Amino acid sequence: MRIRVRIILSIVGATLIAACSGGPASTAPTNPIPWPPSSSGFGSSEAPGAPEDVVTGLDAPWSVVFTQGAALISERDTGNILEIVGDGTRVVGAVRDVAPAGEGGLLGLAAGEGELYVYFTGTAGDNRVVKYPLTGSAGTLGLGEPEDILTGIPGGRTHNGGRIAFGPDGMLYVTTGDAQDRPSAQDPASLAGKILRVTADGGVPADNPTSGSPVWSLGHRNVQGLAWSADGTMFSVEYGQDAWDELNIIRPGGNYGWPEVEGIGQDPAYINPVQQWRPDVASPSGMTIAGQTIYVANLRGERLRAIPVNNPSTAEELYVRQFGRLRDVAVAPDGSLWFLTNNTDGRGIPRPDDDRIKRVVVG
Numbered sequence: 001m002r003i004r005v006r007i008i009l010s011i012v013g014a015t016l017i018a019a020c021s022g023g024p025a026s027t028a029p030t031n032p033i034p035w036p037p038s039s040s041g042f043g044s045s046e047a048p049g050a051p052e053d054v055v056t057g058l059d060a061p062w063s064v065v066f067t068q069g070a071a072l073i074s075e076r077d078t079g080n081i082l083e084i085v086g087d088g089t090r091v092v093g094a095v096r097d098v099a100p101a102g103e104g105g106l107l108g109l110a111a112g113e114g115e116l117y118v119y120f121t122g123t124a125g126d127n128r129v130v131k132y133p134l135t136g137s138a139g140t141l142g143l144g145e146p147e148d149i150l151t152g153i154p155g156g157r158t159h160n161g162g163r164i165a166f167g168p169d170g171m172l173y174v175t176t177g178d179a180q181d182r183p184s185a186q187d188p189a190s191l192a193g194k195i196l197r198v199t200a201d202g203g204v205p206a207d208n209p210t211s212g213s214p215v216w217s218l219g220h221r222n223v224q225g226l227a228w229s230a231d232g233t234m235f236s237v238e239y240g241q242d243a244w245d246e247l248n249i250i251r252p253g254g255n256y257g258w259p260e261v262e263g264i265g266q267d268p269a270y271i272n273p274v275q276q277w278r279p280d281v282a283s284p285s286g287m288t289i290a291g292q293t294i295y296v297a298n299l300r301g302e303r304l305r306a307i308p309v310n311n312p313s314t315a316e317e318l319y320v321r322q323f324g325r326l327r328d329v330a331v332a333p334d335g336s337l338w339f340l341t342n343n344t345d346g347r348g349i350p351r352p353d354d355d356r357i358k359r360v361v362v363g
Helices: 182-186
Strands: 052-055 061-067 070-075 080-085 088-094 106-111 115-121 126-135 147-154 164-166 172-175 194-198 215-218 223-228 234-238 245-249 275-277 284-290 293-298 303-308 316-318 326-331 337-341 357-360
Touching: 061 326, 061 337, 070 106, 080 106, 115 164, 147 172, 147 194, 172 223, 223 293, 234 284, 284 337, 293 337, 303 326
Parallel strands: 061 106, 106 164, 223 284, 284 326
Antiparallel strands: 052 357, 061 070, 070 080, 080 088, 106 115, 115 126, 126 147, 164 172, 172 194, 194 215, 223 234, 234 245, 245 275, 284 293, 293 303, 293 326, 303 316, 326 337, 337 357
16 A cells, blocks of 8 residues: 555445437537636535545546546556555556656546546557456456557647546547647547547447547547536537637537637637636646536646536636646546646646545535
């Protein structure tokens, strides 16, 4: 055991893939949204309270998922998958062929039926998605032999995307960055600068926008957050360059403009964000939806942002500058929010016992 847990939680299993016939149907507005966005209260009944430590001493954690009665964490630079168990954590296994450099390494996690999906920057020079069968049970989980799901995603020291999640349709969604090749985001033949949609085995669904292509949407710079509301609307958050970070509603086949436009533009060929932020108060990464509220973890902005699902041009800002950089946020099986700090990623200022997972009960 190498990490001390301050609060021991009873974690029950969670089903991360839900059957739902609804799909992304909402559209983004074309009219500019004022800056800063207005505040109009939470989509849930009350604001969250004071967060408590779940675990400390993590090394550049990137993603947290819940499966088979356990919480699993990815560490970007070590390549390890950790399991919270008892009064500490244990290494479930090391993902093979991870090549950490800059913003690359072991990134997103998603849980399937008895399997763990991982997104990482590999020794072959690309980004890829691989699935591992999970062996054992909570407290003794291990990794079986890996199977490639999606390979050949352009990678680099920055702009690797890396978030993966199963949607309500049971398909696996994968976010990719432009890997510093800006025109690739507009190239439908490239996997860079896209949101991709594949089956759990890596096949291309028959109802994707383009036959035979995993591309679900294009024109993205560096998407690192995905979430779905109860009606199936798909949201994403995306790093801009110098001007605007974005909250988008994703439509199949939609073009979100990068590198031709950043933030809200005037060209009807591109879909505008429903909200935009200056990078110094945002740099959004992971996101989740609890009830009727979208929660977004922000790195440079060092805050958790709460956005009503039914009014996504507004927001509340939580824990501003209290915990440093925030990388991911997830809903735990008990309904609480867990969020990861990311002060050991080379860009933050680590505090004693960083990095950590914080837990807070939401109304």
